[in-house]
Amino acid sequence: MVERVICYRAPSTVAAVDEIADWLRARIDADVTVRDRFLDVHRTDDLAERFAEVRVPSPYERDTGNTMLGTIRYEERALEHPEREGGVLYDGVRIQRALNAALPAEERGLETLHLAILDRAIGTWGEHDGRWHKRVNVLGQPALLSVPGLYEAPAKPEAYYKEQQRHALLSGDTPPREVLENQVDGEFLVEDDPRTTDALKGYALQAYHFLETGEPFCDREVCRLFNAHYHEDLIDAQLREPEFCGEHARLYE
Template identity: 70%
Template sequence: MPDRVTLYRAPTTPADADAVADWLAERVPATVAVRDRFLDREDDGLAEAFAEARVLSPYEPETGNTMLGIVRYEERALDHPERAGGVIYDGLAVQEALRERLPADERSLDHLHVPLLDRVLGTWGDHDGRWHKRVNVLGQPAPISVPGLYEAPAKPEQYYKEKQRTAMLSGDTPPREVLEEQVDGEFLVQDDPRTTEVIKGYVLQAYHYLATGEDFCATEGCRLANPHRQPGVVEAQLCEPEFCEEHAPRYEA
């Protein structure tokens, strides 16, 4: 069981790591601390590691493009993360690259590291032969993709119907902002002011996994659940009660 948890800020996102740390500290028997951005460090090999983790095709498991231009892009993305975007990275490969960069005396499972990232992470699905965007990757460290929060869980069905209808009428896909205004339903949008509140549950999932060996709760509406659709995320992370009957005694403040 972790007796220390360290969160890392993602300053280009609306996620408030300090607020998340305060919330977590009230619920777990661990010392919770916050550090600056994990990727904000001088590391000549980190840009190449992200280049190697790039997903090249939604339907091909192979990753990586270390051509000079791609590595240069990743260097700029590390220095100026607000300019990056539109790329999916293999979440397990990113996790391994970050693990290698943990301080040697902080790699044990009693000190959990949770980097909040401004990158979109994914995992390969052998069952359907395609990449799936993810919010978090459990383990040590446990990276959490803040943009994945908006992109990974599927939006309400009406969102995609409206997107298809508008494309058929105009011959072009409407901007995301337009669709978000047109479609009723509960879902998170980019830079959503509810981001910090939702991220709390995903950080707790990372702690719970190392503390118990359990991945996700099967009960819809529990903050330890892993819904694949946006309305389920809203229910699990923003609605009462916070936890199911099994996990409430352990984590309710």
């Protein structure tokens, strides 16, 4: 039984974590509190090295990590100045293990859910297709919520990728993301999107729901607990009425 949820701020992002906490507080039977950035509150001496060990070098290589001194120095700087970090993908499951080890022993039990909202891109390895997939969240203890993942993990409308290919054929390089976002009609979230906080609320609830019930996701696309693989589905699930399917409305409305 989850008795309390601790949400951690992500100050280098537009995610308003206090607002997410208020939304959770109104829907779950647990004490919800907010702390500063997880990577500051639970900083350990080896955290930069742990991040370096789980960097993903290639979308198609299972092995991770680069513990050369320059990489560790980069990770140290990213911990101190998160606004400068970007463009690196990390193994979400191993990051979760590292952050779990950083928790104080008395807070590691499953009656306390730590909800680490991160400014890092995280992924999991797909055994079925032999490649890394970006994720919005990794459920468990602590639960990880990736703000960059919200923008990057779900697939965008088909027109986005067609425009990307067209530009590459004409110019020989990949266009800047902002160019594509301005040229392609369709609904998808972009970096620093004003809808970020509202969209993350459902992902925060997924973390609580998993620890409380053991059920990872809902298979109904009209529910906040749905695990969307496309931006259109994410917007339907997180930003449109109804908030929940009938079954989960009884629990959380």
